[in-house]
Amino acid sequence: MRLGDLIGQTRAATALRNAITRHRVSHAYLFSGPHGVGKSTAALAFAQALNCDRPSPDDPAAACGQCRSCRLISQGTHPDVRLISPPGKRETSVIPIDRIRRDLVYDINLRPAMGRRKVYILDPADRTAPFSIHTILKALEEPPPYAVIILVTSRPALLPPTIPSRCQQVAFQLAGIEAIVHHLQTLGLDAPVAAAIAALSGGRVAWAVGAAHHPDVLAVRNALLDLCAGLHARAASGGLRLAEEIKLQALALSQAQNDGEEQTETEDASSESGSAPAAAGGGRLRSDLPWCLDVIVSWYRDRLAAAHGAPLVNPDYAEAVSRRKSGRIAADERAIAAILETKHSLQRNANVDLALESLAIKLLAEPATMRSSSHSERGRAR
Numbered sequence: 001m002r003l004g005d006l007i008g009q010t011r012a013a014t015a016l017r018n019a020i021t022r023h024r025v026s027h028a029y030l031f032s033g034p035h036g037v038g039k040s041t042a043a044l045a046f047a048q049a050l051n052c053d054r055p056s057p058d059d060p061a062a063a064c065g066q067c068r069s070c071r072l073i074s075q076g077t078h079p080d081v082r083l084i085s086p087p088g089k090r091e092t093s094v095i096p097i098d099r100i101r102r103d104l105v106y107d108i109n110l111r112p113a114m115g116r117r118k119v120y121i122l123d124p125a126d127r128t129a130p131f132s133i134h135t136i137l138k139a140l141e142e143p144p145p146y147a148v149i150i151l152v153t154s155r156p157a158l159l160p161p162t163i164p165s166r167c168q169q170v171a172f173q174l175a176g177i178e179a180i181v182h183h184l185q186t187l188g189l190d191a192p193v194a195a196a197i198a199a200l201s202g203g204r205v206a207w208a209v210g211a212a213h214h215p216d217v218l219a220v221r222n223a224l225l226d227l228c229a230g231l232h233a234r235a236a237s238g239g240l241r242l243a244e245e246i247k248l249q250a251l252a253l254s255q256a257q258n259d260g261e262e263q264t265e266t267e268d269a270s271s272e273s274g275s276a277p278a279a280a281g282g283g284r285l286r287s288d289l290p291w292c293l294d295v296i297v298s299w300y301r302d303r304l305a306a307a308h309g310a311p312l313v314n315p316d317y318a319e320a321v322s323r324r325k326s327g328r329i330a331a332d333e334r335a336i337a338a339i340l341e342t343k344h345s346l347q348r349n350a351n352v353d354l355a356l357e358s359l360a361i362k363l364l365a366e367p368a369t370m371r372s373s374s375h376s377e378r379g380r381a382r
């Protein structure tokens with residue numbers, strides 16, 4: 001991956017490329033931005049660009065991706081590029097202070113073994129052991145000229161203000177949906193599937209690529225949209241069952257992502273996109289439910305969009321979505337409000353079962369005339 005190939009991160013990539021071509025590489029960087037947008041990938045791409053043996057003659061910031069240095073960095077075995085992350089996959093685990101002392105504070109004094117630069121990537125930098133901040137600050141204070149320290153975080157507010165103030169800050173953003181669709185198509189996905197995944201990724205490239213590798217994620221999305229399409233045929237008293245079905249899909253999502261965990265990135269695909277270990281139990285369910293609720297919101301959002309002829313989030317469900325009676329807009333808006341309220345209450349640690357049941361009852365409580373009039377099978381992304 002070259003800096004120029006980062007998806008939807010033109011500004012960050014340009015800043016890093018300029019640093020190299022203008023010989024103004026800083027000794028410390030803070031890569032911040034939402035989960036799953038490519039910060040960890042960018043850190044490795046930057047390390048490659050700094051150490052590539054055969055950069056393009058036209059563009060010294062373009063790593064070749066083929067030389068020994070580039071390959072060792074991709075494999076995580078370059079002696080001068082250290083990825084310092086918490087051990088294991090539990091979200092509560094932190095980078096131990098001994099590791100920071102050994103792999104950063106002590107190691108930084110040794111000259112590069114084979115490359116031009118020693119690169120230290122702390123990822124995520126907001127998950128370090130208590131009292132290790134002073135140790136990191138010390139490393140940031142007087143690094144040798146060959147060293148570059150990259151702190152990666154989606155939660156910069158958790159870092160003490162003294163840390164960002166000593167780093168060059170590089171902000172990453174959610175990528176545009178079009179850019180993600182295009183990228184997924186280059187990975188070999190059909191246009192409708194790419195569009196469905198991109199729309200649900202919310203601009204998080206790492207999540208989209210992870211979902212592209214795991215058809216189960218798309219199956220959960222399809223199951224939830226099928227559930228929505230069939231709501232009109234359900235009795236208003238079926239709230240408990242509906243809540244249970246939504247919960248089952250969230251559990252299936254946890255399972256699907258857990259199976260493919262090794263394919264995701266360190267910081268880019270953790271917590272929010274749901275890569276915590278299954279052992280986290282309720283925590284895992286709580287972190288995957290919001291995504292399921294987003295899928296359900298996208299259904300109601302599409303019904304409103306269809307009424308106005310606007311583009312749909314789920315174009316493969318266009319037929320089902322457009323089967324609507326007039327005068328239902330208010331009901332769809334109430335449904336969206338109820339789902340968003342449920343998401344908020346889950347964030348505030350509400351009881352998962354009670355919150356879901358309450359939502360399901362509201363979704364089923366709309367008068368029959370306000371719900372859709374018919375339903376049947378449709379072509380959908382698989």
Ligand SMILES: [Zn+2]
Nearest residue numbers: 052064067070
């Ligand atoms: Zn190279």
